[in-house]
Amino acid sequence: MRVDVVSLFPEFVAQIAGHGVVGRAQERGLLAVHGWNPRDHAEGSYRRVDDRPFGGGPGMVMLIDPLRDCLAAARAADRAPAKVIYLTPQGAPLTQAKVRELAKCERLILLCGRYEGIDERLIEAEADEELSIGDYVLSGGELAAAVVIDAVARLQEGALNDNESAIQDSFEEDGLLDCPHYTRPVEHSLGVVPSVLMSGNHAEIAKWRRQQSLGRTWLRRPDLLHEDQLSAADRKLLDAFRDGLAAEKTK
Ligand code: 6GU
Numbered sequence: 001m002r003v004d005v006v007s008l009f010p011e012f013v014a015q016i017a018g019h020g021v022v023g024r025a026q027e028r029g030l031l032a033v034h035g036w037n038p039r040d041h042a043e044g045s046y047r048r049v050d051d052r053p054f055g056g057g058p059g060m061v062m063l064i065d066p067l068r069d070c071l072a073a074a075r076a077a078d079r080a081p082a083k084v085i086y087l088t089p090q091g092a093p094l095t096q097a098k099v100r101e102l103a104k105c106e107r108l109i110l111l112c113g114r115y116e117g118i119d120e121r122l123i124e125a126e127a128d129e130e131l132s133i134g135d136y137v138l139s140g141g142e143l144a145a146a147v148v149i150d151a152v153a154r155l156q157e158g159a160l161n162d163n164e165s166a167i168q169d170s171f172e173e174d175g176l177l178d179c180p181h182y183t184r185p186v187e188h189s190l191g192v193v194p195s196v197l198m199s200g201n202h203a204e205i206a207k208w209r210r211q212q213s214l215g216r217t218w219l220r221r222p223d224l225l226h227e228d229q230l231s232a233a234d235r236k237l238l239d240a241f242r243d244g245l246a247a248e249k250t251k
Helices: 010-016 020-027 064-076 096-103 120-126 142-153 202-220 232-250
Strands: 002-006 032-036 083-093 107-112 129-132
Touching: 002 010, 002 064, 002 142, 010 032, 010 142, 020 032, 020 142, 032 064, 064 107, 064 120, 083 096, 083 142, 096 142, 107 142, 129 142, 202 232
Parallel strands: 002 032, 002 107, 083 107, 083 129
Antiparallel strands: none
């Protein structure tokens, strides 16, 4: 997969994409990230890339032409057609389902604007999608681009090592939060590891993990839990989780 990032700070995104799972995916030839700077396509000695907004108000708006020429150069760098994504708080929320969809693309171009924005005509003409990474404001799209790159990189076949399975993670299989994890030592001044995890009983361990996932999702992200769609077994596990909590409270 090839990802081109159009940004006034392309080195910033390249830096982030050079480490960890994403860096390894690039080393393994599963992913290539390239940066493009609209300033390289700006005219005049000032190389101007933005201007004041019509209608007044604070901030600056990115000019159409340097961005359009930069985008054209990025598109032309590879024969494969690219999906162009504009990263903006006004975009559709990024979800793991969307990440799975994007991870299948041969090519993406991520368009990063400054917070005040890009001339709307450029977005209408060039962007296939607009995505947001959450309901808060960042000063530019670069961190969001890094988020998208990380999330799609780890889904490329061969990007994760065996011990980093993507399927176990929160959201990946069934949209539930992940269960808690423990490692040595069993006894620590901060507490003991739940005994079931040392029982060697794999069915019981799987049941406990499922229950923790259901319980945590219910406690922390009820918006993700569709109780009416749970299996009878899941419902039982969740009821027992709630009973356990209630019992603890009355202790
Ligand atoms: Cl994609 N961009 C900016 N500037 N802020 C954001 C965002 C994107 N997603 C959440 N906040």
